[in-house]
Amino acid sequence: MGYKCPSCGKIWPDTMDLARHVFGTGDQAHKDWVNSKGLNFIELLLIQTMEPGNKGYKTLAELLEKEAEKVD
């Protein structure tokens, strides 16, 4: 099973990989999608570096678990 990126359609095996792709691509389209879902793209990135643990990525991964289309 995989998860489809809601912004560009690329498929990734799990939500952490998908989160890495969303942050790593970081173009306006991906940023806009994250921001449209009530989170703040930049704030998540900064939380990732300023706070212990994997908080920024985990938060995005949780959102993607809910919102991303699951494909076989």
Add this chain to the structure above:
Amino acid sequence: MEKQLLRITVNNEYHELYVKPKRLLVEVLRDELELTGTKRGCNTGACCACTVLLNGVTVKSCSILAMQADGTEVTTVEGLAEGGKLSPIQRSFLDHGAYQCGFCTSGMLISATALINEKPSPTKKQIKEAIHGNICRCTGYNSIIRAIKAVAEGKYKEEE
């Protein structure tokens, strides 16, 4: 400003040229005389890529006005191999891979030649000091030092 007459022997060839007083020796060598073997790596006399022999002594040709070399004998890298026969220093550089990008090589060869002419058997310390001014970014200098040392040890004695 009026041009002045420059009389200069370069690599055993006599030239008479009219040059502007501000013209540097390196510019005359590279542009007017089209001897582009001598390079320039900076504008502050710090890298020695432009080193040539002037009356047998090493000088930074970027730090000398052409007119200051009036009446002198200059040797550039093009003058090291006589009639297509490489000098001992040049042969040693080839054998030791003492060059990589090659841009500092002309200056390095001149500094090395001047050293061997002056001190036929220099110590490693003396070799390092002789090329201290020549910046090389590629080789880390040790292959150059080995090449000069080999000549100093007589491994490239000229065949009669």
Add this chain to the structure above:
Amino acid sequence: MKKYSVINTPIHNIDGIAKITGRAEYAFDIKLPHMLYGKILRSPYPHAKILKINTKKAEGLTGVKAVVTGKDTLGIKQGIWRRFKELCDEEILARSKVRYIGEPVAAVAAVDEDTAEEAMDLIEIEYESLPGVFEPIEAIKEGAPQLHEHAERNINVTRHIEWGDVDEGFKKADHVREDWFRCSSQHHVCMETHNAVASFTPDKKLTVWTSTQSHYYIQVLLSWVLGLRENDVRVISRYTGGGFGSKFELDSAQFCSSLLSMKLFKPVKIILTREEEFMATKRRTPMFYYLRTGVKKDGTFLAKEGRVFTEGGAYTSMGATALYLTGFFQAFPYVWPSYRYDGYRVYTNTAPTSAMRGFGAPQATFCAETQIDLIANDLGIDPIKIRRKNAMYPGYEVPGQATIQSCGLSQCLDKIEKWIKSQGKLPPNRGIGIAAYGFMSGGIFNWFDTPYAFSSAVIQVNIDGKVDLYIGSQDMGQGSNTTMTMICAEELGVQVEDIRLHMGDTESCPVDLGAWGSRETLMQGNAVKMAAAKAKQQIIEYAAAKLSPNIVYDLDIKDRWVHLIARPERGLSYYDVVKEAIRGKDGQPIIARGHYTPHRKGMISPAYSFGVQAVDAEVDPDTGKITLKNCVTAHDCGQVINPLGVKGQLEGAMAMAAGYGYTEDPSMDEGKILNPNLVDYKVLRATEMPETKVIEVETYEPEGPFGAKEAGEGLTNPTAGALGNAVFHATGLSVKNLPITPEKVLEALKEKKKKKKK
């Protein structure tokens, strides 16, 4: 050890005669009829709007032929990461805004350089200075001046690498250390500064002679920004006076000279001064590093977490790659059960930071190796033993990232351990420090979006047996011309004198992505080997027909002798076979092609080199001055192709990396480089270079030609770390802020004395 006829023998560099007789013609030397000279006017402000530019006075000066500004361009924002449009953010000739001191705003072409310089003073530019931001930590703060519209909080790119569960790992650890580091920038200091001679002719074709590491990239980028057909642009670069990562992106000399030539239909030459080279060309990426590491009390590595901010400078450039590679190589060359890396590249109003030999790995290695020695010291474990315990090994898989095939790391550790023991007890204030590294042999990524194979080669065998070898790779001093000639000669079964090499010209050479990321030996080498094998096969077919051997026999060519492998006395001269083969092919020369593109080789590279370096240094406690006494490196580059070349690369890399470690201090104040000259910016000189010893550890890399891997760039990784560790063992001081200058040593000594008093 396998015996070869050509490779691993001390062949003279094939460009040797040209270089040592002053005959090598660099772009720096090119002179064409009617050629004009150009100069570039650069922004004095780190951040400003361009309100008005008036070039009338400059244009009116006698001898000035043209002045161009941003309005004379197509306004295309270019970048080397062509697949990611938002990362193509650099116009080169700024139109409305400048973002770093030194950014080009105008260019002049005149009859000579002096006139062009004079004209620059007559160009009137009205700027509206904007507040600037110079450190990444400041630039991401809310309210900081924003450099690019699309980059909120000036965040340019981010990268994340993760495997295992780092937080669980820390819970299980007996010992956890946190350290912060600052890795400085570094300047390439190529002896040949950036330059270009551009000639645009009325048939709408552009030829550019330039000093570059990739004529292909320059060809494509120039055609893009100038609106020309790709193959109406020809880039020539026969000799390049040094690159080290500074010369594979489009630069101001290439762009401005082309623009001017397109206006004037005359050749225009622009040579950057050494000052411009410091101020306005790209440089090593400075990094702010946080590492948290957890280990067992026996030294087994459990978890590592890295967070890095890089000072991006004004544009993306190649900075995204440096950001990823530093995170990737932070985990090299050891087995980490869990790892997490977060990297942020932040725009700042400074000259763009990009690629420099090592590409993020020297920074990673400095931080990692310094911390490992500190951990070893905390736990009372020998520095070699702790590394051996966790070393990568052949077949190891970096989870989700790479498969390590050949790996001689353990053997390297053994060799260095032996050497260190042989040194015995050292005098006071003297220490030996080590650092281990691994590095890539070319990258698998295609962010340039090329449709071509990453590397190609074409071979033509002529009637007299002379072989024309056409390659796309660029020799910038690292010796790729010689390496490729040797690979071709070995595979084809001839000698180096039989090969005539063609390179450095997009008009006649096949595509290769260029000399960066240590890719030439493996990638161009594989392409050359493939072409040579195919040419050899065609020759062998004719020989087989002539010799009519028993079908079970194989033929090969060695030392110009086409023979049966099992019965080598039965054979024919290569020269004779070639003559007949060509006659048999309707008089056509033998032609063969080869190519290489990495497929399914992980996230980074098809192969990795490894090594361990030991630096013996003396620290003067009164002045803080460091003197290098000795440097020994055990390294694994697979099969050595060009032994003279490898030794030279090792010594050169060491000198450059040592400079990074303790002498090269790029000072900057509010975006202004304070030491843009070779007196105040100190590269190593001959008198500072220690004795260097190279110990080859032979392995065989299945991905590489004849088992070869890279050797020129990985060797830049360990020296700063080894030097820092030497200082640590000599004095007990750990300086985590590069370069380790005398001032920093004295400051650390003072702090140590203060703590002792307490």
